[in-house]
Amino acid sequence: MVTLKQLAKELNVSISTVSKALNNSEEIGEDTIKRVKELAALYNYKPNKVALSLKQNKTKTIGVIIPDILNYFLAKVLFGIEMEAALYGYNIITCISNESLEKEKESLQLLANGSVDGFILSIAQETQIKNEVAHFKKAIGQGLPIVMFDRVAHDVLCDKVIVDDFDAIYNATKLLLLEGRTKIGFISTIDDLSVGKLRERGYNKAILENSNQNPLVLRISKTEDSQFKIKAFFETNHVDGVIAADSASGVIAINTAINIGLHVPKDVSVIGFSSNYIANHSIPRLTSIRQHARDIGANAVQLLIKRLQQKNDADTDVSTRIIKTSFVKNGSTL
Secondary structure: OOOHHHHHHHHOOOHHHHHHHHOOOOOOOHHHHHHHHHHHHHOOOOOOHHHHHHHHOOOOEEEEEEOOOOOHHHHHHHHHHHHHHHHOOOEEEEEEOOOOHHHHHHHHHHHOOOOOOEEEEOOOHHHHHHOOOHHHHHHHHOOOOEEEEOOOOOOOOOEEEEEOHHHHHHHHHHHHHHOOOOOEEEEEOOOOOHHHHHHHHHHHHHHHHHOOOOOEEEEOOOOOOHHHHHHHHHHHHOOOEEEEOOHHHHHHHHHHHHHOOOOOOOOOEEEEEOOHHHHOOOOOOOEEEEOOHHHHHHHHHHHHHHHHHOOOOOOOOOOEEEEOOEEEOOOOOO
16 A cells, blocks of 8 residues: 555655645645545545554544344434534444443443544433443543433433423323323333333323323333233223333334224324334324434434534533424324
């Protein structure tokens, strides 16, 4: 591979001149820039990124850690991160924690050795359950900024990107109350995650403030049969409205209601946190609270780039961006 030194020798100029010409420096004349770039193109010259990163103390690379690559929402956020990072000239390295605290720690340690300039991440389920955050604080202490999205640790001082989980469910529950529903249930398979807790609180607040019913909450673990549990929930509580905290439960609720002889939405209305892709898996289609995953990813990149460009390392000005959800009315509500 040809080097700057070889280009400079053939052009009979200094290495500094070649470097500046390749970077369009105003110190170099247009003719010289043209000659340098033509020769560089002829030899297919590529800058040594490792040497450049050592010189600039920057890798132009972002480490991204997500809990589950099969999660459609997280995959869309990752797509948004990659697209926005490219606009700023950054590459990404992605690690999957598989909801494991130890895997998350290993990923942070692996990439904190000089491979990346900072991190964008969503916390693993096990991390949230155990409430361990020392590894995040250690990375930030090493000068590697972190931006958390969706699942965040509120006691870690860093920039965050979240959606209006509490308000979205609060308003969705009120919509079912306005339909005249008197026995609205809340179904969640993510009650041990920060987002799941916020959504349940939004439901509880709407029920307690605006109705005479007591909250009806069904929490389903990963090891349990969701369809069986939801069917029993319907039959025991005779619900006429369902708010689902996660993407799949709303679709299962519609299919289960129809299976036991209920008409959706005449007998029971259903709203879920869901993507358009998931909402299409039921008849009628699920009325959903839509998160804007690509916007979440893009905003996370913007916050990290801003942090990297700051001249000081003050951590008192961290910010949280709240991305508003959208309400998409389909056939599962009146």
